Amino acid sequence: MQFHLNGFQPGDPEILDPAARLPAAPADASFPDIRTCIVEQKPDRLLIGQADGIACRTMEMFHAHGFAERVAREACWINETTFWKPDEKKPGQIARSGRVQDVEDGLSEFPHVVINQARVHDFFLDIMRKSASRMEPFYSRRVQDLQVEPAAGPGEHAVTVRLERIDDAHRGEVETVRARYVVGCDGARSVVRKAIGRELSGDSANHAWGVMDVLAVTDFPDIRYKSLIQSASDGSIIVIPREGGYLVRLYVELTKLDVGERVAGRNITPDDLIAKARRILNPHTLDVKEIAWWSVYEIGQRICDKFDDVGEAEVATRLPSVFIAGDACHTHSPKAGQGMNVSMQDTFNLGWKLAAVLKKRCAPRLLHTYSAERQAIAKELIDFDREWASILASAKGDGADPAKTQDYFVRHGRYTAGTATRYRPSVLTGEAAHQHLAKGFAIGTRFHSAPVIRLSDAMPVHLGHTVKADGRFRIFAFADAGNPAAPGSAIRALCDFLEGSAESPVRRYTPAGEDIDAVIDVRAIFQQGHRDLAIGAMPPLLLPRKGRHGLHDYEKMFCPDLKSGQDIFDMRGIDRARGCMVVVRPDQYVAHVLPLDAYAELAAYFDGFMVQTN
Numbered sequence: 001m002q003f004h005l006n007g008f009q010p011g012d013p014e015i016l017d018p019a020a021r022l023p024a025a026p027a028d029a030s031f032p033d034i035r036t037c038i039v040e041q042k043p044d045r046l047l048i049g050q051a052d053g054i055a056c057r058t059m060e061m062f063h064a065h066g067f068a069e070r071v072a073r074e075a076c077w078i079n080e081t082t083f084w085k086p087d088e089k090k091p092g093q094i095a096r097s098g099r100v101q102d103v104e105d106g107l108s109e110f111p112h113v114v115i116n117q118a119r120v121h122d123f124f125l126d127i128m129r130k131s132a133s134r135m136e137p138f139y140s141r142r143v144q145d146l147q148v149e150p151a152a153g154p155g156e157h158a159v160t161v162r163l164e165r166i167d168d169a170h171r172g173e174v175e176t177v178r179a180r181y182v183v184g185c186d187g188a189r190s191v192v193r194k195a196i197g198r199e200l201s202g203d204s205a206n207h208a209w210g211v212m213d214v215l216a217v218t219d220f221p222d223i224r225y226k227s228l229i230q231s232a233s234d235g236s237i238i239v240i241p242r243e244g245g246y247l248v249r250l251y252v253e254l255t256k257l258d259v260g261e262r263v264a265g266r267n268i269t270p271d272d273l274i275a276k277a278r279r280i281l282n283p284h285t286l287d288v289k290e291i292a293w294w295s296v297y298e299i300g301q302r303i304c305d306k307f308d309d310v311g312e313a314e315v316a317t318r319l320p321s322v323f324i325a326g327d328a329c330h331t332h333s334p335k336a337g338q339g340m341n342v343s344m345q346d347t348f349n350l351g352w353k354l355a356a357v358l359k360k361r362c363a364p365r366l367l368h369t370y371s372a373e374r375q376a377i378a379k380e381l382i383d384f385d386r387e388w389a390s391i392l393a394s395a396k397g398d399g400a401d402p403a404k405t406q407d408y409f410v411r412h413g414r415y416t417a418g419t420a421t422r423y424r425p426s427v428l429t430g431e432a433a434h435q436h437l438a439k440g441f442a443i444g445t446r447f448h449s450a451p452v453i454r455l456s457d458a459m460p461v462h463l464g465h466t467v468k469a470d471g472r473f474r475i476f477a478f479a480d481a482g483n484p485a486a487p488g489s490a491i492r493a494l495c496d497f498l499e500g501s502a503e504s505p506v507r508r509y510t511p512a513g514e515d516i517d518a519v520i521d522v523r524a525i526f527q528q529g530h531r532d533l534a535i536g537a538m539p540p541l542l543l544p545r546k547g548r549h550g551l552h553d554y555e556k557m558f559c560p561d562l563k564s565g566q567d568i569f570d571m572r573g574i575d576r577a578r579g580c581m582v583v584v585r586p587d588q589y590v591a592h593v594l595p596l597d598a599y600a601e602l603a604a605y606f607d608g609f610m611v612q613t614n
């Protein structure tokens with residue numbers, strides 16, 4: 001973590017100074033100059049319940065926000081998953097049929113963990129509170145409706161939102177907010193979605209699910225493993241061990257509902273869930289001592305055709321100003337554990353784009369890419385969820401094939417870990433013409449981190465952890481095998497171009513007076529060991545002077561971790577003879593792979609969506 005750039009400041013470096021508005025660490029500064037208003041109908045923060053699975057990819061995103069370590073410490077780690085099926089000799093009882101490693105080796109440096117959604121909210125609230133804007137949600141306010149002024153031009157406050165206050169002291173009062181952009185993260189019954197005329201469509205056959213977080217005594221041996229259990233005639237349950245070592249979540253698959261039927265009409269009670277869980281777990285016992293939270297909810301696999309307020313036919317002529325994210329635009333079963341994960345990835349995708357447009361760094365048409373990218377991902381999730389649900393269902397009763405279930409689970413591990421997301425070529429995602437230069441950084445997928453050694457201080461770090469949620473693009477320049485300090489080296493030539501040429505995206509898109517890495521952050525990775533290179537001989541762009549004192553930033557250069565045998569060039573298939581550039585988006589996705597001397601292609605990529613500020 002870097003701080004003290006603009007002067008020594010005592011105290012907790014994570015708490016940014018609202019008065020100075022000069023972030024000690026730009027990486028954590030969020031966007032204090034953008035006024036954001038979060039409204040929530042609940043009277044206060046979430047305390048218990050709802051989703052709990054945190055995929056590896058989500059942990060990577062949490063690291064970019066600065067709280068992955070806290071989650072890892074507090075959460076329950078899912079290391080292995082077990083599978084149970086009807087006992088062949090006694091079909092009325094279950095028997096373990098398999099056990100697999102939950103996440104394949106090397107898929108991510110972070111584990112798959114489980115923690116209450118309420119704690120995830122707490123971590124986000126905490127970083128909001130520590131940010132320079134000291135942001136807090138406005139509780140007890142319900143969105144009634146919103147209207148978009150069609151004639152408003154770009155940059156105008158085109159959206160008017162009416163909020164009903166629902167706390168006792170202000171009940172009935174209506175507040176009006178005028179906004180340039182509105183994001184509806186208001187769940188499956190989204191008012192924002194309805195206001196922009198979008199509908200969730202998909203399966204009408206809803207599934208009812210019972211979920212309960214319990215403290216229980218049981219002789220089921222895998223109660224501290226994620227376990228998928230299929231009984232002969234009572235359906236299935238999923239056991240999810242929870243944080244703290246004692247709590248466990250049981251997902252109990254209930255019944256299919258009739259068209260239009262609500263699960264509330266079935267009057268299902270916690271005792272019904274416990275009774276069903278006991279029948280499925282037979283011959284094992286389940287003595288529930290306390291129910292911390294329970295819910296019964298219906299899930300249809302549904303999706304909106306578009307995640308903003310611009311129809312497909314108007315994309316060329318209108319800009320979006322209202323967006324929907326999460327359950328507001330896609331719903332699916334909890335079987336794949338994706339609801340919260342995919343929803344947060346939606347807003348991670350959208351957040352930096354909104355900030356870039358509001359800060360006039362990127363052209364507003366960039367906002368069209370949110371719906372285009374995330375709708376395709378949500379559609380894949382729905383298809384996966386449907387297939388997974390049918391495999392679980394077909395494994396019930398006669399003809400059940402639990403081996404198929406286990407095989408499918410293993411084959412789709414990357415998907416459930418959240419690392420299979422791949423954005424298609426677009427203005428933001430390059431074509432794969434030079435992919436062979438870095439086979440392990442697939443264009444359109446998330447930047448797969450690997451260990452490296454920082455040149456300035458021999459610190460072992462993860463290269464991907466330099467990508468913070470700060471809205472900046474990164475260019476990782478992987479050097480060829482030659483001496484990077486030599487006058488004619490490809491790295492030096494690239495740095496000279498980026499620092500000095502009028503065509504350079506770094507020069508073109510960095511506002512006057514801001515640090516050289518304020519918009520595009522250039523870092524280099526050399527093939528030599530860190531003791532074989534002299535930091536002072538490297539191009540000045542890699543040792544930039546920053547902040548009001550013009551201090552050197554020493555954290556731009558890295559070497560392979562040769563001592564541990566983890567050479568990033570081998571791990572990620574980098575062409576050692578030629579090296580390459582890997583361009584990474586602010587949301588950690590690989591935007592492009594280019595040769596080190598592809599200056600024109602690099603400039604053309606950024607020219608496609610950025611706005612010149614100089």
Ligand SMILES: Cc1cc2nc3c(=O)[nH]c(=O)nc-3n(C[C@H](O)[C@H](O)[C@H](O)COP(=O)(O)OP(=O)(O)OC[C@H]3O[C@@H](n4cnc5c(N)ncnc54)[C@H](O)[C@@H]3O)c2cc1C
Pocket residue numbers: 039040041042049050051052053117141142143144185186187188189190191211295297325326327328333334337338339340343
């Ligand atoms: C009861 C319940 C149980 C769930 N259990 C599981 C589970 O066990 N496993 C799983 O994977 N997923 C579960 N989910 C789904 C999972 O929680 C979601 O996929 C995930 O939370 C999506 O986040 P979201 O922000 O899009 O929606 P939500 O988490 O639903 O959040 C929407 C928020 O908007 C607020 N809101 C709604 N309307 C308005 C309005 N008009 N004005 C102001 N605020 C409004 C709501 O109060 C809520 O806080 C559950 C959802 C619910 C509702």
